[in-house]
Amino acid sequence: MTNDLAPKTTRVSRVTLSQLMHPEHANLLGNVHGGWIMKLVDEAGALACMRHAQKKVVTVAIDSMTFRQPIRIGDLIILNAEVTYTGRTSMEAEVQVVAENPVTGERTHTNTAYLVYVALDDEGRPTNVPGLATETDEEKVRMEQAKKRQAYRTSQK
Numbered sequence: 001m002t003n004d005l006a007p008k009t010t011r012v013s014r015v016t017l018s019q020l021m022h023p024e025h026a027n028l029l030g031n032v033h034g035g036w037i038m039k040l041v042d043e044a045g046a047l048a049c050m051r052h053a054q055k056k057v058v059t060v061a062i063d064s065m066t067f068r069q070p071i072r073i074g075d076l077i078i079l080n081a082e083v084t085y086t087g088r089t090s091m092e093a094e095v096q097v098v099a100e101n102p103v104t105g106e107r108t109h110t111n112t113a114y115l116v117y118v119a120l121d122d123e124g125r126p127t128n129v130p131g132l133a134t135e136t137d138e139e140k141v142r143m144e145q146a147k148k149r150q151a152y153r154t155s156q157k
């Protein structure tokens with residue numbers, strides 16, 4: 001299958017999700033449940049990839065996640081997601097998670113996650129995605145790093 005889709009920049013699909021953390025998001029310690037954060041991370045990554053591919057996507061892989069700081073109930077969780085790699089049908093998204101105390105304005109970067117999605121056609125089969133056009137040297141480096149992560153993941157299948 002040849003890919004004649006025009007490449008797109010990271011900029012056009014970048015997405016930010018924000019959500020206030022309520023008591024229903026708490027774990028037994030009274031902080032935000034890790035599973036809830038993972039759900040939001042997956043949602044943010046999927047949205048960036050959907051915007052890039054302009055197709056529905058499914059999550060095929062999630063790299064290990066480390067939570068460096070607890071997120072408190074009452075914090076605003078901010079998820080910044082962008083596409084860092086594209087293959088034929090797969091895309092990697094990087095999701096940065098930030099917790100903001102809306103009263104003091106203090107922000108903490110709690111973790112960064114990498115997830116891989118596959119674009120699906122209307123019959124639910126993997127379908128080609130546009131390539132990623134890099135605009136800066138930093139984006140080029142990030143794409144090279146993402147390529148290595150994807151090569152490692154697929155070597156583990």
Ligand SMILES: CC(C)(COP(=O)(O)OP(=O)(O)OC[C@H]1O[C@@H](n2cnc3c(N)ncnc32)[C@H](O)[C@@H]1OP(=O)(O)O)[C@@H](O)C(=O)NCCC(=O)NCCS
Nearest residue numbers: 058059060061086087088089090091116118126153154157
């Ligand atoms: C994702 C899915 C459609 C892929 O189908 P498949 O028949 O394995 O398709 P392919 O082998 O052609 O793989 C498709 C792409 O996924 C990539 N991929 C497959 N397994 C992967 C893995 N473990 N890590 C990273 N990428 C992977 C392949 O490298 C390929 O990328 P490319 O086209 O850019 O080269 C299928 O595995 C599926 O439906 N999984 C369930 C998805 C789901 O329900 N997610 C939500 C669960 S909570």
